[in-house]
Amino acid sequence: MSSSELDNLSTQFRGRTPLNSIPDPSQCPSFTSSHRKPQTTPVRRISNVFTPVTGHTGTPLINSDPSLHFDLPQDPSFWKDHNVQVLIRVRPLNNTEKVSQGYGRCLRQESAHTLVWLGHPETRFTFDHVACQTISQEKLFRVAGLPMVDNCMSGYNSCMFAYGQTGSGKTYTMMGDIGEMSGKLSEQCGITPRIFKYLFTRIREEEDKQKNERLKYSCKCSFLEIYNEQITDLLEPSSTNLLLREDLKKGVYVENLTEVSVSSVDDILRILLQGAANRKMAATHMNTESSRSHSVFTCNIESCWEKDSMKHFRFGRLNLVDLAGSERQKSSGAEGDRLKEAANINKSLSTLGLVIMSLVDLAHGKHRHVPYRDSRLTFLLQDSLGGNSKTTVIATISPSICSASETLSTLKFAQRAKLIQNNAKINEDASGDVSALQQQIQQLKACNMLY
Numbered sequence: 371m372s373s374s375e376l377d378n379l380s381t382q383f384r385g386r387t388p389l390n391s392i393p394d395p396s397q398c399p400s401f402t403s404s405h406r407k408p409q410t411t412p413v414r415r416i417s418n419v420f421t422p423v424t425g426h427t428g429t430p431l432i433n434s435d436p437s438l439h440f441d442l443p444q445d446p447s448f449w450k451d452h453n454v455q456v457l458i459r460v461r462p463l464n465n466t467e468k469v470s471q472g473y474g475r476c477l478r479q480e481s482a483h484t485l486v487w488l489g490h491p492e493t494r495f496t497f498d499h500v501a502c503q504t505i506s507q508e509k510l511f512r513v514a515g516l517p518m519v520d521n522c523m524s525g526y527n528s529c530m531f532a533y534g535q536t537g538s539g540k541t542y543t544m545m546g547d548i549g550e551m552s553g554k555l556s557e558q559c560g561i562t563p564r565i566f567k568y569l570f571t572r573i574r575e576e577e578d579k580q581k582n583e584r585l586k587y588s589c590k591c592s593f594l595e596i597y598n599e600q601i602t603d604l605l606e607p608s609s610t611n612l613l614l615r616e617d618l619k620k621g622v623y624v625e626n627l628t629e630v631s632v633s634s635v636d637d638i639l640r641i642l643l644q645g646a647a648n649r650k651m652a653a654t655h656m657n658t659e660s661s662r663s664h665s666v667f668t669c670n671i672e673s674c675w676e677k678d679s680m681k682h683f684r685f686g687r688l689n690l691v692d693l694a695g696s697e698r699q700k701s702s703g704a705e706g707d708r709l710k711e712a713a714n715i716n717k718s719l720s721t722l723g724l725v726i727m728s729l730v731d732l733a734h735g736k737h738r739h740v741p742y743r744d745s746r747l748t749f750l751l752q753d754s755l756g757g758n759s760k761t762t763v764i765a766t767i768s769p770s771i772c773s774a775s776e777t778l779s780t781l782k783f784a785q786r787a788k789l790i791q792n793n794a795k796i797n798e799d800a801s802g803d804v805s806a807l808q809q810q811i812q813q814l815k816a817c818n819m820l821y
């Protein structure tokens with residue numbers, strides 16, 4: 371950013387927010403610091419808040435056209451019953467931001483649901499939740515992660531996306547510091563390990579409660595990354611360029627992806643550590659350990675029980691997605707492989723933005739083609755976007771004025787995502803022999819439910 375732009379920006383935002391004594395993020399241990407393998411040479415990235423975030427063709431990555439900035443309905447049922455929940459997480463200022471901008475901020479939090487972006491014009495945004503910079507990893511899990519576990523155990527597909535500018539805290543939120551394998555989680559560990567700790571506790575409780583019906587759960591996990599539009603198995607990194615297939619029963623799936631049976635938190639930590647070590651990383655100006663790929667951690671949770679001589683099955687798919695960070699390649703100074711990487715990251719994120727815009731149009735009764743197939747990411751996750759899934763979007767943002775335009779883009783993206791209408795259904799099935807089915811018919815007749 372040039373000094374005149376910085377001056378401009380400081381004038382625009384000066385004095386809006388008080389100094390704040392926030393813990394320094396660089397002091398917080400994180401998943402990124404010890405477990406991931408830096409891949410290549412550092413990228414020099416020059417920040418310029420007035421340059422729009424651009425896609426591979428130079429088009430805006432997130433369209434900032436005000437006509438696309440929808441007002442969300444005031445109807446309480448819109449917020450209560452919606453299948454897409456949107457949460458904003460504001461991270462603390464980091465050392466660079468404190469030094470370069472003297473703690474200048476582009477945001478003010480008004481309530482647990484409302485944020486004001488302090489640019490011109492000041493813009494107010496409302497979400498399901500706004501998590502302030504001091505929220506603990508545990509509290510965030512309780513707000514966003516815990517309901518997903520209950521949903522999956524009841525047979526709903528559930529998906530969580532972390533979306534945001536590079537360095538805004540997506541990996542910290544999804545993974546955090548996952549520590550060592552001892553069944554005990556570190557205080558800084560993120561939502562993913564916490565979800566599984568809770569899941570296995572709930573499974574034990576439910577199996578105990580329904581012993582008579584022989585309730586049994588089984589969980590199988592996979593971990594993949596999408597890098598430069600290629601899918602790699604993070605649990606078997608020699609398996610690259612995997613193909614997406616579509617099946618009536620399974621939906622979209624990745625062919626030949628490793629699936630591992632899991633039954634404890636240690637099983638999960640082992641997979642997370644293994645996958646994270648294989649993920650593509652590089653240093654950028656904004657983040658010394660930036661994820662250069664999208665990662666998708668999936669757990670298929672299946673339950674089976676017996677009742678009235680019938681076998682019942684329920685399935686829930688849990689997708690936990692850590693997206694690569696949106697970034698401005700024009701001013702990044704990236705060359706060669708880094709440039710190709712950035713172009714692919716922006717291309718798939720801009721397809722994600724387009725898919726969301728088309729889904730919002732559909733929700734408003736317009737006829738639209740939804741371009742799911744334009745990127746691997748949206749094709750793989752099409753059920754989570756406008757399909758059979760309960761979806762949570764966590765949009766991570768920096769409060770610094772240095773990131774004002776990216777933060778605004780992220781807030782607009784999150785607001786649009788709230789308007790998607792999903793159609794989540796319980797996935798269940800039953801089977802039995804002829805006599806069991808006849809018995810059921812008799813019971814239904816007796817209840818006057820069948821004539």
Ligand SMILES: Nc1ncnc2c1ncn2[C@@H]1O[C@H](COP(=O)(O)OP(=O)(O)OP(=O)(O)O)[C@@H](O)[C@H]1O
Nearest residue numbers: 395400461536537538539540541542657660661695
């Ligand atoms: N809420 C937070 N509290 C404390 N530290 C944080 C928080 N969010 C992020 N950080 C720290 O900020 C740095 C960047 O975070 P992180 O790697 O999660 O960003 P990212 O959005 O995943 O970036 P990229 O897209 O480049 O991978 C890390 O050192 C992380 O520990």
